[in-house]
Amino acid sequence: xxxxxxxxxxxxxxxxxxxxxxxxxxxxxxxxxxxxxxxxxxxxxxxxxxxxxxxxxxxxxxxxxxxxxxxxxxxxxxxxxxxxxxxxxxxxxxxxxxxxxxxxxxxxxxx
Amino acid sequence: xxxxxxxxxxxxxxxxxxxxxxxxxxxxxxxxxxxxxxxxxxxxxxxxxxxxxxxxxxxxxxxxxxxxxxxxxxxxxxxxxxxxxxxxxxxxxxxxxxxxxxxxxxxxxxxxxxxxxxxxxxxxxxxxxxxxxxxxxxxxxxxxxxxxxxxxxxxxxxxxxxxxxxxxxxxxxxxxxxxxxxxxxxxxxxxxxxxxxxxxxxxxxxxxxxxxxxxxxxxxxxxxxxxxxxxxxxxxxxxxxxxxxxxxxxxxxxxxxxxxxxxxxxxxxxxxxxxxxxxxxxxxxxxxxxxxxxxxxxxxxxxxxxxxxxxxxxxxxxxxxxxxxxxxxxxxxxxxxxxxxxxxxxxxxxxxxx
Numbered sequence: 001x002x003x004x005x006x007x008x009x010x011x012x013x014x015x016x017x018x019x020x021x022x023x024x025x026x027x028x029x030x031x032x033x034x035x036x037x038x039x040x041x042x043x044x045x046x047x048x049x050x051x052x053x054x055x056x057x058x059x060x061x062x063x064x065x066x067x068x069x070x071x072x073x074x075x076x077x078x079x080x081x082x083x084x085x086x087x088x089x090x091x092x093x094x095x096x097x098x099x100x101x102x103x104x105x106x107x108x109x110x111x
Numbered sequence: 112x113x114x115x116x117x118x119x120x121x122x123x124x125x126x127x128x129x130x131x132x133x134x135x136x137x138x139x140x141x142x143x144x145x146x147x148x149x150x151x152x153x154x155x156x157x158x159x160x161x162x163x164x165x166x167x168x169x170x171x172x173x174x175x176x177x178x179x180x181x182x183x184x185x186x187x188x189x190x191x192x193x194x195x196x197x198x199x200x201x202x203x204x205x206x207x208x209x210x211x212x213x214x215x216x217x218x219x220x221x222x223x224x225x226x227x228x229x230x231x232x233x234x235x236x237x238x239x240x241x242x243x244x245x246x247x248x249x250x251x252x253x254x255x256x257x258x259x260x261x262x263x264x265x266x267x268x269x270x271x272x273x274x275x276x277x278x279x280x281x282x283x284x285x286x287x288x289x290x291x292x293x294x295x296x297x298x299x300x301x302x303x304x305x306x307x308x309x310x311x312x313x314x315x316x317x318x319x320x321x322x323x324x325x326x327x328x329x330x331x332x333x334x335x336x337x338x339x340x341x342x343x344x345x346x347x348x349x350x351x352x353x354x355x356x357x358x359x360x361x362x363x364x365x366x367x368x369x370x371x372x373x374x375x376x377x378x379x380x381x382x383x384x385x386x387x388x389x390x391x392x393x394x395x396x397x398x399x400x401x402x403x404x405x406x407x408x409x410x411x412x413x414x415x416x417x418x419x420x421x422x423x424x425x426x427x428x429x430x431x432x433x434x435x436x437x438x439x440x441x442x443x444x445x446x447x448x449x450x451x452x453x454x455x456x457x458x459x460x461x462x463x464x465x
Contacts, residue, residue, distance in 0.1 A: 043257065043377070046250050081272060085261050091254040095247050096239040 047091040051102055059101065067091070143313040150399060151306050158302070162295030169294050174406035175301040176362045179308050181386045181398030183355025186315065188384075189392050190324040191348030194249035196380045197236065198356045200259035203375030204229045205357030206364035207269050210281045213365070218285050222361045229357030230350055237346040256377045263372040276372040284365045297366045304362060305399075308355060312395050315351065320344055389430055391437025400438045404430075 027041060048067050052059030067087045075083030094102060154175070161167040180202060187195035205225045212221035240251045263269045264276040284291050284300055291300040315321060326334040327341040335341060364370045382405070390401020408426065412419045434441035 040257075043250070043253050047254065050247060050250050081265050082261070085258055088254040088257045088261075092239070092251055092258070095243050095251040095254070099240075099242040099244070099247055 044087070047087065051091065051094050063102070143316060144310075146396065147306065147309045147313060150309065150396065151302065154302060154305075154403075158298050162298055165294050168298050170406060170410055171298055172294060172301055172366050174403045175298070175305050176359050176366065177383065177386060177402035177406055178305055178399045179362060180356050180359035180383050181390070181402045182308060182312055182395050183352040183359070183398075184383050184387050185352070185392070185395045185398045186312070186355070187349045187352025188387070190321060190328075191345045191352065192324070192328055193237070193252070193345055193349045193352075194245065195252060195349065195352060195356075196249055196377055196384075197233075197252040197256045197259075197353065198383050199375045199377065199379035200256035201229050201233060201353040201356035202360030202363065202379075203259055203263055203370075203372070204232060205360030206370045206375070207263060207278070207360075208357075209361040210278050210364045210370060211268065213282055218282065218365065219287075222284075222358075225361050226354055226357055229360075230354045233350045233353030234346065236353075237349045241342050241346065253377055256375075256380060260372050260376050263375065277369070278364075278371075279369050281364050281368050281370070283368070284362075294366075301362055301366065304358070308358070309395075309399075316395065320347060324348055385427075389427070389434075389437055391434075391439030391441070391443075393436060393440050393443075397437045397439040404438060 023041070023045075044067065045064070048064035049060050050063070051066060052061070052063030067090065070090045071083060071087045074086030078086070154171075158168065158171045161171065180198060184195055184198050187193050187198070205222075208225035208228050209218075209221045212224055216224075236252070236255055240248050243251050265272050266276075269276050270278055282290075283297060286300075291297045323334070323339045323344045326337075327339060327344055331341060360375070363374070386401035386405045387398050388401070389404060390399065391397030408423060409419065412422055412426075415422050430438070436444070
């Protein structure tokens with residue numbers, strides 16, 4: 001029997017919410033602020049998590065960086081007009097061919 | 112969700128249980144057709160008095176268009192089990208295709224081509240994402256929707272980057288030489304289209320495809336071992352639902368006369384979801400009820416003026432809390448209660464607050 005405290009001092013929802021708040025603070029200076037601005041960055045975040053594979057923290061970070069690079073390089077080398085399309089196309093293709101993400105697998109605790 | 116589970120329970124085991132209960136399962140009944148007639152008659156009666164009032168009837172037209180899209184969503188999401196966040200994008204595909212082709216080829220041909228293109232794209236999307244489950248499919252569909260909106264905004268054919276993807280002066284629908292020019296005439300046209308859509312959907316509701324889809328949802332392994340391909344039923348239903356979405360887009364483009372990319376963003380698809388969930392996800396009638404409820408709600412809230420958004424949100428919350436199975440689910444529950452009462456069942460009569 002292992003005792004894992006079910007009621008952690010910080011409930012599970014607090015941490016991601018704090019991270020999202022931090023992301024909003026960082027986004028503020030570079031994007032226009034409106035109450036409706038949330039949806040598009042949220043989709044980007046989901047995309048990054050999916051590409052990395054939900055299971056791994058490192059994968060998520062790598063996915064986010066990859067999406068940003070795809071957008072910038074696609075915009076730079078292929079077409080500026082269609083810059084925003086590239087990360088979504090990448091998302092779609094990665095979900096199609098690697099449904100469990102590039103770095104695979106569900107979150108699992110190593111015991 | 113509960114209502115649908117109960118339905119699954121009665122529909123899937125089929126004839127045997129129904130025979131034991133002393134009646135045939137719903138698929139064998141004719142009640143569906145009666146319901147279509149009643150729904151159309153109610154909308155017709157409500158709308159007939161307002162065909163002269165431009166503003167009122169345009170609200171009806173919006174609700175009718177949204178109904179077509181949410182009925183499609185019911186098939187893609189509830190039966191097919193696909194998170195169709197692409198529904199608004201398919202509306203856009205239908206709207207733009209039809210708007211661009213109508214001047215040269217006429218409304219009927221353009222609408223037909225729009226539906227075919229949307230159906231092919233929907234099937235391709237479903238095929239591409241066939242291995243993606245739940246969340247993953249949802250993100251894939253959202254990515255597709257974002258790409259579609261960016262295409263509307265940037266492609267020269269859809270009034271490219273300079274025009275911002277706005278199309279104006281789209282001709283009103285005309286069939287066999289008759290043009291539905293005024294909002295009042297368009298109302299009857301939309302009602303007729305909704306009628307056709309509901310009849311087609313009833314056929315689908317009564318078909319083996321629905322039973323397969325329900326079986327796949329309830330008992331995936333067993334249904335697969337009985338020779339039902341879970342992917343195939345889901346892909347077919349998604350294609351049908353998305354095509355209905357495109358039809359709604361066609362109707363919207365030609366009844367409003369103008370379209371813009373903003374009308375087809377992911378947020379609009381979420382709004383369609385809200386309609387379906389509020390109306391009741393357990394049956395396709397929920398889509399119609401939710402579309403009318405959510406379109407009319409802001410109109411009823413005009414008197415409260417600046418508090419409109421707040422009251423609107425509160426009413427939405429209240430509806431979700433009071434009717435967890437949606438409006439249709441709530442009405443069905445009430446009808447069941449009344450029936451129990453009338454039958455004089457002591458057990459059921461006592462439970463209500465007497």
